[in-house]
Amino acid sequence: MKPKKQNADFLHVGEKLLAWYEISGRDLPFRKTKDPYKIWICEIIFQQTRIEQGLNHYKNFIKRFPDLETLANADTDEVLLYWKGLGYYSRALNLHKAAKQIIEDFNGKFPENYDDILKLKGVGKYTAAAISSICFNEKIPAVDGNFYRVLSRVFADDFDISNSKAFNYFSELALMMMPKNEAGHFNEAMMDLGSEICKPKNPKCEICPLNKNCIAFNTGNIQNFPVKSKKVKPTDLELTYYFVEFKDRFLIRQRNDGFIWKKLYEFPTEIPDEFENYITHQKTVNHKLTHKNLTIHFYKVSLNSKKGFEEFAVKNGFRISSQDDAALKSFPKSLENYLAENV
DNA sequence: AACGCGGGGTA
DNA sequence: TACCCAGCGTT
Known part of the structure; x- marks a missing residue:
């Protein structure tokens, strides 16, 4: 199920995005490090969680559990305590299990490639891509909600993001845009654009670096993307x-x-x-x-x-x-x- | 492939 | 009110 977009100048769009990020990217604490432990913690915390909501949790968590050994040796109760208010508490339990898993299965050294990182409890394809691209420069798009939104708008692509194939579909699309040797920054750039400019409601298209390339914007169609068929019903x-x-x-x-x-x-x-x-x-x-x-x-x-x-x-x-x-x-x-x- | 899983922000 | 957020594990 490959995207059928033969004529678009993908790489050019990717480079524009990267150029915007160099100037306008967010200054976040975990942007200054390539320590896979810290990137891992931040990726887990910010699953389904906005930066403003989880930033203090991240800081407190790193302060209390500054490295893998400290986390692995901590009590589960205390890990949960530092997770208080974040929700999705399985994340905290899996985080703790994975810390022990790294001690046991990886000799205490954080795994350094996508396939091994993916073996960690609580780490799925998105998180493994984020860590391996940011810390180890693997060329893998970290497709999340931001990718779905930005890409579906730029290409006016009505592929249903509820579809379980959406991850692979938009991964292919992103891969065509990703500048060489800049996977980590590209992934971070897409997150920042999705969060600051290409927002779900009232996107700031007039200052978007991609507005000249964005088909949905240029056809007055932004509100129709992304397409999402399935709703969560409580x-x-x-x-x-x-x-x-x-x-x-x-x-x-x-x-x-x-x-x-x-x-x-x-x-x-x-x-x-x-x-x-x-x-x-x-x-x-x-x-x-x-x-x-x-x-x-x-x-x-x-x-x-x-x-x-x-x-x-x-x-x-x-x-x-x-x-x-x-x-x-x-x-x-x-x-x-x-x-x-x-x- | 479909479903369950928190808490909080936005319009 | 409805929707969304740096998704993942289970079935």
């Missing part, structure tokens, strides 16, 4: 949590790695019948996530028996927590908000 999820307290102590536990909020902390989801009499408040909160419309029923249970409180905790594997418990920082936002109002 499902409803109803949860019940009990905030079980005795004086200033309350109960939390770590989740399993199940369907949502993997390994983060939560409150009890059920209580014994005799606790029902100690429910003092009830509140229902609605919260929209990308994939879930959450309805959370919170019940506040204020016990007056230390013995009953502790027995319930021990028997059901809960942790007796207080406000200064570091684990609280690893709560999902939706639960943390409740906590802030009630403790």
Whole structure:
């Protein structure tokens, strides 16, 4: 499924993009390094995450885990703590697994080619391309949402980006544009253009370095690209949590790695019948996530028996927590908000 | 090939 | 409200 564009001057467009990047590219902390560890961390953090949202997480993460060994030797809990608020928590778990994987399978040295990098947990084709092009100058386009948007507009290409073949299709297109020996900068340039100029809404076509080449722009057609047929539709999820307290102590536990909020902390989801009499408040909160419309029923249970409180905790594997418990920082936002109002 | 997975920003 | 974001793993 190769792109059929015989006459376009691909390389010329690629060089214009690169020239723009040299002058107008963003000044980001991870642009100053070719340390594959740091590039890897940044690529994982910025999967499905905008730069403004994840930049402080990146800085804090590198400060706490400055190298591979530090990360591999850290506790999973602490890795998750530094991931707080980023979402898609599998990324943090896979990141930690991959650090151990590099220690074991690659003798502690970060793999230096696309195929080996692709073997790492949580690293797919995009991320392997980004790391290998930026750090090791491999000529592989790092096709992400920015590539889809920019390329589909420049060539007014209606190839459906929901199609699972879109990655290969736009990779072929990008490869034809990529200037020799500049794969890393080309990939970064495409990301910056997509983020700063060729935005999903209200793109700044009048100052775009590619506007003379952009077919969608020159035919007044920008709003029709990219073509995306499949939409994400959230499902409803109803949860019940009990905030079980005795004086200033309350109960939390770590989740399993199940369907949502993997390994983060939560409150009890059920209580014994005799606790029902100690429910003092009830509140229902609605919260929209990308994939879930959450309805959370919170019940506040204020016990007056230390013995009953502790027995319930021990028997059901809960942790007796207080406000200064570091684990609280690893709560999902939706639960943390409740906590802030009630403790 | 289709689906599940967070949280936050923008219009 | 709908859509999007430096995607990946599972089934």
